[in-house]
Every structure is written in structure tokens, then in C-alpha cells.
Amino acid sequence: MKGIRQLAEHLDISIGTVSRALNGKPDVNEETRRRVLVAAEELGYVANQSGRSLRQGTTNVIGLMIESSKETTENGDNFFLGLTGGLQSVLSRHKLDLIMLPCPSDEDPHEYLKRMVARRVVDAMIISATQRIDKRIDLLSRTKIPFVTLGRSASGSNYPWIDLDFDGVANSAVDRLVAHGHRRIAIAAPSNDINLGFIFLDGYRHALERHGIAFDPSLVIRVKSSEQGGYQAAHEILLLEDRPTAVILIYELMAIGLYRRLTEAGVIPGRDLAVIGFREEPRAKFLQPTLTCFRMSLPDLGVELAETLLATMPAYSHFYPEGARNCIWPLELVPGESDGFHLGNNGQRRQ
Amino acid sequence: MKGIRQLAEHLDISIGTVSRALNGKPDVNEETRRRVLVAAEELGYVANQSGRSLRQGTTNVIGLMIESSKETTENGDNFFLGLTGGLQSVLSRHKLDLIMLPCPSDEDPHEYLKRMVARRVVDAMIISATQRIDKRIDLLSRTKIPFVTLGRSASGSNYPWIDLDFDGVANSAVDRLVAHGHRRIAIAAPSNDINLGFIFLDGYRHALERHGIAFDPSLVIRVKSSEQGGYQAAHEILLLEDRPTAVILIYELMAIGLYRRLTEAGVIPGRDLAVIGFREEPRAKFLQPTLTCFRMSLPDLGVELAETLLATMPAYSHFYPEGARNCIWPLELVPGESDGFHLGNNGQRRQ
DNA sequence: CTGAAAGCGCTTACAG
DNA sequence: CTGAAAGCGCTTACAG
16 A cells, blocks of 8 residues: 555545545545545555645654763663653653654764754654753754753753752752761762752752751762762762761762772771662662662653643643643652661661 | 745755755755855754655654563663664664654554554664564565564564574573583573563573483473563572572573572572573672673674664665675673582582 | 645756 | 756645
8 A cells, every 4th residue: 555545546535535534534424434444444554654744744753852872871771761651641642652862972962953853853852861051952942843851951941841859859868867967968969061960969058058067069079970970989988088977879870889889998888878879770779788769750750741741832732731830850768778777876776 | 944945045046956955966066055055054954854755755764663561661671772872873874863663562562563664754664572473574574664673583584683692592501501510400581472582492492402401391480571570480490399400591680580589588699599691781780699691782783783774775785785684693601600600519619 | 525736845857 | 057847645725
């Protein structure tokens, strides 16, 4: 089966009627519609997307841009695959398809996005890993293509975003540690320009302030967002003269490398150094002592992202009357042993 | 900037010349070409993909279908992201873009593929997770869309595929275990219809045969391809009356669950039960005792997949004169402690 | 309820 | 070397 023309010929009716029947337009005789649907199914006809898109001006495809940096792939980040289910559950209600657009690691993300947008392969975009200054946001705003970002940025203004509650994480982690007597609390923050590092740092400073603890820049350890980064962070902490008694990590995989370096040095997490990890991660699940970290639902976040995106699209916004919310996505503390909270202040196990 | 018409008007030349200049056709005055390229860059013009595709009959997009089953995403499989770099390094040579098509978990993969193919959103497809009987292969063959599968199947005939060397893994794992005195060797195989389970089982049976060991069906433990599956496998092994002394796993994440269950039972891998894992995985890297497993390069596999695919596409096959090879992708043994090989046959550490 | 026709944005023979 | 025109496969006013 080639095109709608062949199908129409086979049924001996006009292509206009075939098209209307297939697209569920109301003004079609029900018997005609039935015949068309049966024949289409039989002959395996599905409308050519380029023809549709060109005529309609929409592709019915939503793009999820993935930055497949070496770091991400080496560390096996399953974050995006975790989002797709939730995204699709919403998009499929509107017959929209989701495609993932992996930006080659040797291509500039901005250039890549520009190309994809200009070619009009998608009706809307979801981007993530926002930088503090992120030209992609200006680009998307300028071209007026609907989009939502996972992650805030200092770029743009009044654009739809959703972000994790880094502030909340910083607060509850610091509170928890301070309640246990810690005053020297380090953080391992990403060394690149990704915005979450800045947001977390802010939250951390404010939390310290609330407790009347002076901010010490030497306790902000900047490392790569990876296992290796965690290893490096532990290494630097061990070298500090006035060593911190606690550390908060800002990337899920850091804990693994950090544990490794600590273990090499005979430093036991939870006993000798309190550790609070970031997002709960299957891979960090088997660390001993168990890691105190934060839990969130990736599929639910996917749903939220999709709904926020659709709320910005004229053709769908009436389904989502709340409009595009700038949502701070909550994380829930999962207590483990790594912050020594199960021990009393004297280091003995609580009863 | 909207379309080629606006760009042509702005330059005061015809759209045909603009198109030819942009597409690098030879018969264009170099000065004209320069002006066109400059103006396009300036005004951010990029050809609308639907227009191009409709006219040319090709999309210049290659699709990588992803099955995002719950198992896969929950377990955070980074397999596909690991492939993209290699795939893109080849595809970009030909100005082809890679998109990932995640099949919703509630949609039948065959129906999903059918829809994507019929809509002509891609010029060619890469599919994976082939089943023993996989209708997708017949579908793709029938519709004559170029494709390559990652994984063999009993379906179809003479189609391009690449698969991991399960036979080689089975052989070298069994050989290694037998050399160490094991005669009762279990395998933990996937319980679904995925073809690799059958291929591995065959390899395992032949390897046993070579060593004159009778095949015992009770030693084939069928579980899910996940951490949980590994846990379940260990559980079932522990319940066996005539317990095996060794087990070979056929999915990378099983080792983690298996270790957990063994540890609960006080059974130490390498000492009380020899364990050989499948693909080396960052997450399994920190298991103690270290896991004996098999290493492969995902990026290189991506390159191979892309080249095999292009060899089947008329427009590109002359670049890849070797044609579409049915390639068995090798894996290399990475010795660890989990199979007790570092110990002598008497259980003492070797010198 | 159906058909004939226009036109979405492009590329590519064809003519000059 | 350039322009005018056809046509890729569809959807959608418009007319009947």
C-alpha cells in the first residue's frame, strides 16, 4: 500500500472522503467510514507523516532532548528512560508521540537544538540539564516553539519549567545534620555550569545561616557529577586540615565513589563522616552502611512535565486550564545509616 | 524566518537557486552560494523537514526503537544510551540523524513499530530485544524498510542482525568452571521469550556435552531479567535438593540481587557458590567478592550496528562494500573472585 | 454527505 | 548558471 490515492482508488471514492473518514471528521456516512477503516487496516495504510505535517503545520511529535555526555552514558543514567512512561501516558491521550533526541557529545547542544527546531521535526520540546546561562531557552522563546525545561535557569523569563526541590533537600539535609550536632558540613557540588549546583548552594547557605553557622567556602567541593567525582570529593575532604564532620552530595552516583575512597582510608560513613546522598538510586541501594538520601517518582515527574508542556500549547491548553506551572518537585527523605542518625550523639546505637 | 520563499525574496533570486546553493549542488555560482549561505545563517533558515521529506522521499532520520518496559527503566538500563555515541559517529558522516523511539510499555511493540514505519518518520530502523518469534522482523522485511536487529531471531530469513556472542560466553564460562572442578553448573535464564535465552541455553548444553556432563533441566532457573530476578534465582538455587556448585547469569543486573539473597543465607560467592555474571556493569562493579563477568564496548557495538544498517541502504551501501554482515559480537572475560578461581581447588588462596 | 481543487515547503528535471 | 514549473502525500475550505 502506498498512499491515500491508492486506497481511495481501491474503494472507488475520493481521497478527500478517505481522509475525512480516517481522521474521524463528523460529516462522513458511517457506512463509508467503516469501509474506509476496514480497507486501511487490511492494506496497512497509515498516513504519511510528512504529507500530514506539511499540510497541517504540526508533526504531532514531542521531542525530549537528551544530553548524552560521556559522563551520563558511562554512569548509566536511567533518568530519562524513567521519565518516558509518565510522559507518554499523558501525550498518548492526545495522539502525540514522544521521541528522544540524543545530542551527540561532540555537537554543541545549542546548535543541535537549533537545527532540530528549525527543521520542524517536533511540535514542542522538553529540554533538561539547564545551565545557569542557557542560550537554548532564549532560542526556544524566540522561535516561539512550545517547550518546558527540567531545571531552572537564569536565562529567559517567565518560561515554563519544572525543577527538583534542591532548596528543600538542602534544608532538610542541613537541619538533620545540625540536629545531630554537626557544624562543619561540606557539600560536593557539580563543577560545571549546570544550574542546579547554584541553586543547591544557595539553599545550603541559607540553611546554615538559619542555624547561625558561618559559610566556609573551603567546604564547597567542586567535582564532576559522576562516581569518579564522588571519589574525588572524598579525597579532597580527607586532605582538608579542618576536616568537616558531614557531607551532602548533589548527584546520585557520587555516593558510590565517595564510599570507595572513604573505605580505602578506613573512614566509615555514618561513624566517622556523616553522608547524605542525593536522589535514591538503585545502584546506591546496596552501599553499606545504607545511604540516607531522597526519593522521588520519575514517572510522576514525567506526567507533570507533559501536562505543563501541553498547557503551553494552544491546541491543548484548554485541557490543562491551570496553565503552565513553574513547579518545584518534592523529594522525600529516606533515612539510612550513612548520616549516623541511628546512633546516639555519643556514637552508640539508639535503642 | 519562515520558508525558502522568504529567503529567496530577501535575496531576490529564485527558490530553486536557493535550494541548490543550500544543498551543495555543483551548478551554482560560488558568489551566489556564498550570499545564500550567509543569509540563511543570518536569518536562521533551515529547510523544513516535512517539505524535504515529502519531495525527496527520505527523512534522513534513523530510528532506534527502545522497549521501555518497567523492568528496563526500573533497573536503569543504560545500554541504549551507551550505543548512541557510536551510532551517531557513523550516521553523522552521512548527515543522518538518530532518534530514539521509546515504545510505551502499554503498547504492543509490533503495533508501535508498524505505526512508526507506516508513517514514514524514519528511513531505517534499529530494533533490539528480539524474541524467538518476532513479528517485527517479518513486518520490516515485508515493508522493505532497511533495518538491522540487535539480537537474532527464529523469524525472518537472511536479514541483517548483530548479536552478542552468547555461545562464546557460555563456552568460556562453562570451561572455566569445569576446569575448576565444577560439574553441577546452573544457569539463570530470562523467563520471557527473548531469543538470547534460547541461544545461551544451546551454548550451555553444548559446552556441557563437550565435557561429558549430563544436562539437568532442574539447573535451568528461569527468572526475570532484573535484580529481582537474580534474587529469585539465588532463592531457588538454595532450595534445590542437589544444589549446584556454580551458576552462570545471563543478565547483567542479576548479580546484584543474587548476591543479596546469598548473603542473607550466609552463602559466600566464590567460596560456597561459584558465580559468573554476564556483561560488566558499573553497578555490579562494587560487589564483594568482585564479580567474574564479560566486557564489551557499547560504543564500538554502536558503530558496527550503524555500518551494518547503512550497508543495507541503497543510498549508502557503496560506502560499506563488505555488505551487511551478521556479526557475532565478542565479549572478553574479566576475571573476578566470584567464581573462586583465585582460590586453589582446596579452597585456599592461590600463591 | 461527497468530490474537485488548492496548497503546505521543498527539490529537481527541464529549458534557456 | 538561473528561473519557472511540476509534484511529493496529505488535509481542508468550498461547492454541490
